[in-house]
Amino acid sequence: MTKSNALRFGPVAENTVHLCVDMQRMFAGATAWQMPWLPRVLPNIITISDVRPTHTIFTRFLPAREPGAGAGMWKHYYERWHMMTIERMGPDQVDLVPELAKFVPPARVFDKYVYSPWTGTTLHLDLKNGDIDTLIITGGETGVCVLSTVLGAIDWGFRVILVTDALCSSANETHDAMMDIYLNRFDQQVGTVTTETLFAAWPAAQRKGIVS
Numbered sequence: 001m002t003k004s005n006a007l008r009f010g011p012v013a014e015n016t017v018h019l020c021v022d023m024q025r026m027f028a029g030a031t032a033w034q035m036p037w038l039p040r041v042l043p044n045i046i047t048i049s050d051v052r053p054t055h056t057i058f059t060r061f062l063p064a065r066e067p068g069a070g071a072g073m074w075k076h077y078y079e080r081w082h083m084m085t086i087e088r089m090g091p092d093q094v095d096l097v098p099e100l101a102k103f104v105p106p107a108r109v110f111d112k113y114v115y116s117p118w119t120g121t122t123l124h125l126d127l128k129n130g131d132i133d134t135l136i137i138t139g140g141e142t143g144v145c146v147l148s149t150v151l152g153a154i155d156w157g158f159r160v161i162l163v164t165d166a167l168c169s170s171a172n173e174t175h176d177a178m179m180d181i182y183l184n185r186f187d188q189q190v191g192t193v194t195t196e197t198l199f200a201a202w203p204a205a206q207r208k209g210i211v212s
Contacts, residue, residue, distance in 0.1 A: 007191050009159060012202040016161075017132045018048055018056045019153075021117070021139030021146050023100050026063075026093040027168075032083055035140045037168035042099060044166040044195040045138045049103050051205045055132075056107035059117045061145060062086070062094055074114075115145045118152035127158075134159040136198065138166035143174040150182070150190060160190045163198055 023045060027035045049056045064070045067082035078085055086094065095101060096109070110121050117123050127135075135158045137149055146167060153160045162182055169175035182190050199205040 005164075005193050005197050007161065007193060007197070007201050009191065010201075012136070012161065012198065012204070013134055014204070015131050016055065016134040016136060016202075016204075017127060017130075018052070018136045018138065019117075019149065020045055020049065020056065020058045020100065021137065021149050022059055022061045022141070023097050023139050024060055024093070025095050025097055026084065026089060027140060028097050029093070031089065031093070032081065033170065035168045035170045038097075038140065041138075041166050041168045042097065044163065046099055047210060048136065048138060048163065048166060048195065048198070049100060049107065051199075051202065051208055051210055053103045054106045055204075056103060057123070058096055058100060058104065058107060058109050059139075059145070059149070060094055060096065060109060060111050061115070062111050062113050063089075064113075114148075116148035116152050117145075118149075118156070124152075124156055132158075134161065136161045136163060138163050140168040140170075142167050142169040143171075143178040147178060150186070154186065154189045160186075161198065162190055162192050163195055164192050165194050 027033055028038050064078040064085050066085050066087045068075055068079050070078050082088060110117055110123050112121055135153050137146065137160060139146060150160055150162065164179065182192055199210060
């Protein structure tokens with residue numbers, strides 16, 4: 001998949017946060033939004049989270065409470081996806097998958113009501129106040145919430161490291177198309193590496209003795 005599997009800007013610095021996107025029960029189970037690859041990439045995400053739980057952030061996408069709720073086009077969106085509203089599927093479905101929920105705390109959770117974690121949250125401010133300048137991004141879905149997360153991180157000037165075997169999607173075609181865009185259009189701002197390559201360049205992983 002990757003044209004390059006190297007970190008062009010050097011090793012992973014200490015001022016790095018692992019930002020894991022929307023690894024929630026509603027995407028793991030048999031729902032209309034299920035990501036079939038989620039179980040395949042979950043072991044890598046668990047291992048990455050375990051390197052520095054204090055420097056791990058999980059985002060959660062919170063759907064509308066009931067069908068037809070929301071502003072503007074979101075109202076139409078939740079009419080179409082009425083079965084994925086909290087009222088219909090149950091509030092427990094927005095929880096992180098249990099394998100990742102165990103990291104909280106010390107890992108933190110940021111809730112969002114849109115695709116981007118940079119809108120309506122204090123994420124950027126919290127990262128800047130913590131002198132964070134690099135984000136390791138994992139999770140799903142590659143062409144929706146991961147895309148919004150990556151583009152926002154680029155706009156804010158973060159170094160972005162996208163872990164290719166720790167991403168999941170609901171469709172092979174869109175996943176492959178997005179990976180091509182990350183590799184060819186954003187290669188100066190987004191590093192695309194495997195978990196193994198990440199660990200080889202991450203002193204925190206080496207200190208903990210974590211190997212791929």
